Amino acid sequence: MILGSTGGEIAITHGMKSVGEPARLRPRAVLQFLGRAVRNGWFWTGVPLMALSFYALLVLLSWAPISLVIPASALSYVVGTFGAKFILGEDVSTARWAGVILVCIGVALVAAG
Amino acid sequence: MPSEKRLRIKTLVMVLAMVVCANAGDLLLKRGMTQIGAVELTAQGIAQAFRLTVANATIWVAIFFLIGFMVSYMTVLSWADYSYVMPAGAFGYAVLTFLAVIFLHESVSPRRWIGVVLICVGVLLVGRTRPRTTEVPSEAVMQCESS
Numbered sequence A: 001m002i003l004g005s006t007g008g009e010i011a012i013t014h015g016m017k018s019v020g021e022p023a024r025l026r027p028r029a030v031l032q033f034l035g036r037a038v039r040n041g042w043f044w045t046g047v048p049l050m051a052l053s054f055y056a057l058l059v060l061l062s063w064a065p066i067s068l069v070i071p072a073s074a075l076s077y078v079v080g081t082f083g084a085k086f087i088l089g090e091d092v093s094t095a096r097w098a099g100v101i102l103v104c105i106g107v108a109l110v111a112a113g
Numbered sequence B: 001m002p003s004e005k006r007l008r009i010k011t012l013v014m015v016l017a018m019v020v021c022a023n024a025g026d027l028l029l030k031r032g033m034t035q036i037g038a039v040e041l042t043a044q045g046i047a048q049a050f051r052l053t054v055a056n057a058t059i060w061v062a063i064f065f066l067i068g069f070m071v072s073y074m075t076v077l078s079w080a081d082y083s084y085v086m087p088a089g090a091f092g093y094a095v096l097t098f099l100a101v102i103f104l105h106e107s108v109s110p111r112r113w114i115g116v117v118l119i120c121v122g123v124l125l126v127g128r129t130r131p132r133t134t135e136v137p138s139e140a141v142m143q144c145e146s147s
Helices: A002-019 A027-038 A041-063 A066-086 A094-112 B003-036 B043-054 B057-077 B082-089 B091-102 B110-127 B139-146
Strands: none
Touching: A002 A041, A002 A066, A002 B057, A002 B082, A027 B057, A041 A066, A066 A094, A066 B082, A094 B082, A094 B091, A094 B110, B003 B043, B003 B057, B003 B082, B003 B091, B057 B082, B082 B091, B082 B110, B091 B110
16 A cells, blocks of 8 residues: 555656646646646556555555554655655655654554544 | 745645645545445445435535645646655644644544644654755756757
């Protein structure tokens, strides 16, 4: 589930980076930009992966209690950061790592209720 | 305006739009599905639920917000780091908790409050880093190169 959603999001990020940012944030420019995005192969790699992760979540929920599954999915913040660093080549500073780990623990606590 | 500052503000606005759209979409979806009632997991039950969902105005508003989320998410990822946007988006959990306390008068456990504080500190830490650490082709640059 985590690998599916993270893989999907990384593929979409990669796709959006190759599309390039819209020159200005006007409705027409953004529409043209979205048109280019959906013609990008990476976008269509990302969407099925995200769908797969959603199904994995449904299956997982039928096996394990929700109070375990949802907090555990907070691990995707850490997995995603590794992906961003090693696949997308982003420069993850110490401050960002510290923030990600705090967010991960925080989301797990909030989700556990 | 210096480009670094402009980038920061642009990213912040888009992340806010993302969080607002995602939360509004989820809340409205929840409300719409509650109006429809529990779905029976039989072919007939699912077909019936499908008819009710496409006829439900709340569900359509929810879908509109969720599309807004996807658009703002894709747009912000075209210039900002995934490792910046992803943790920043977690701010939504904190907002949702505050909304639940203020509007729904829900009681929140100490454990959840600790989680909210950790998320806020984490998002502040990530927010202080540079939103973009990789090279991004800008449309303006590409247009110059092609002409």
